[in-house]
Amino acid sequence: MARMFYRYSAMNAGKSTYLLQVAHNYNENGSDVFLLTSALDGRDGYGVISSRIGLRREAVTYTPNTNFNELLKEVSVACVLVDEAQFLSFEQVQQLHRWVHIRGIPVMCFGIRSDFQGKPFPGSAALLTLADDLEEIRTVCTCGKRATMNIRTDENGERVRQGEQVMIGGNSRYRQVCGKCFYS
Structure with missing residues (x-):
């Protein structure tokens, strides 16, 4: 039986590397995969999934208006x-979840749970609710504890506590932290 998987973590845990490794494994076994990434993420070019260690693959982009029933x-x-x-929106996660169970093809989603203010992203909340299999990809805070939260910094490296949930601009403005460092 196919399942929907959600692999989540704080920033800088290797989610995209993990996704690209899964794609490679399927391809090595002679199977095709369909890669999707958000149109909001253009750090390394639009329609590209890339990791900080240099792996990259072309992907189809999705937007808040993408209808996965039609796309897939x-x-x-x-x-x-x-x-x-x-x-992803809640409705898009529902579409993907339904697609998994109707078509019998697994969907693996990779993302972060919460923003720099500790608030959930809609897609993450939906995935934590609907995914059939959840796995945390662990990473470490600078203090050495398990990082589960994210913080945003300004151009001077100072922490930002207010603002839009999504800031286009990339990883360099975000850090993964443990709960204690998040609240300090």
Whole structure:
């Protein structure tokens, strides 16, 4: 039976590397995958999933208006892999979840749970509710404890506590932290 997977973590845990490794494994076994990434993420070019260690693959981009029922209607692959899944809407997660169980093809989503203020992203909240299999990808805070939260910094490296949930501009303005450092 196919399942929907959600692999989540704080920033800088290797989610995209993990996704690209899964894609590679399917391809090495002669199976095709369908790669998706958010149009909001253009750090390394739009329609690209890339990792900080240099791995990269082309992907189809999705927007808040993407209808996955239509997009995946004719797709015939072994697995669908979704990067930056926190940017999905609740309705899009429902569409993907339904697609998994109707088509019998797994979907693996990768993303962060919460923003720099500790608030959930809609896609993450939906995935934590609907995914059939959850796994935390662990990373470490600078203090050495398990990082589960994210903070945003300004151009001077000072912590930012207010602002839009999504800031286009990339990883360099975000850090992963433990709960204690988040509240300090």
